[in-house]
Amino acid sequence: MNRFPTRCVHSGTMKDHVKKGINSPIYTSTSFEFIDQEDTIYPRYLNTPNEKAVAEKIASLEDAESALVFSSGMAAISTVLFTFLGKGDHAVFQKGLYGGTSHFLDREFERFGIEYTIAPSQQAGDLESCIRENTKILYIETPSNPLLSITDIQAVATMAQSLGVLTVIDNTFASPVNQQPASLGIDIVVHSATKYMGGHSDLLAGAVAGKDELLKEIYQTGLNFGGSLNAMTLYLLERSLKTIHVRVERINDNAMELAHFLVSHPKVLQVNYPGLPAHPGHEIAARQMTGFGGMLSFEVKDQDGIAFQKKLKLVKPSMSLGGLETICSSPAHTSHRHLGPEGRKAEGISEELIRLSVGIEDVEDLKADLEQALSTT
């Protein structure tokens, strides 16, 4: 098998038999000739040539048998969860979930008769103690948002397997460049491809990768929920994935440098980045990740998160993550606003916490912008 960067560029690419172009052609049709063959091609059936090209590339990058592409990360996540959970079933989720996922559980599970438990931590032992007789799914997310906690993927996968529980991981923050959970024993990997996979802050997509037999079941539910992706966006996603290794490696380097810069800054209280030796999950992260990613968070001193963000000139306060440009957010005022002060305290999210999604700019320019905004005089 070719090495990772080669697979980014080449795997899944369609052959252009008509004109011998080097890129996959874009098939925009929603109607394909059909007389008496067994299968029909139709975009909602997740089987168009462009869907298959991207799915094959993602399966290859995730070291998985098979993959499917969806219209958003939440379309991928909801389809996976509703494939394996029904009335009377139970699922265990780790603490520190992506906000959209926790909103989904909160709003949808009860009325479908599905029970769930949010574990008190990311530790394998704490996750295990939440498992019951009717538990079907164990769901983790590492590094987590916005505190960058690390879950031991292999320990969780081994424990769940011994108990006959399917494991799902949201691998969005790490991206397949830094972490390939299927090779550590996880059954199903989900992504918001809107983030690092798309990588240019201009498309919405999701993906699922894993074992063939599980993907076949997810596929059947996917047909019913209808969250398939259009050919144009599939093409953009294929194009983006060809450069994901170059983008994410540069982002890893920039984030590591900024983490060290922030740690030694007198106006910064706390830096959360798994690449720092002082991070409580550093050893596990070093074992299961090949790079520490582009997400980090820190607490500013002597000013609140809003005042700090207003002073930034290059780094833009923005939603989402994983693009080429460095952006920041104040979780207490955005993603975790709905928790209220008490809820945020329980989660360890202060008013002064700033989350960065580091981009590919020159790191000296990023440092200069953070420096001027940190100074309170």
Ligand SMILES: *Cc1c(COP(=O)(O)O)cnc(C)c1O
């Ligand atoms: C953005 C995000 C999602 C949801 O993806 P959408 O593409 O917005 O539907 C899920 N998980 C994580 C970690 C995310 O950052």
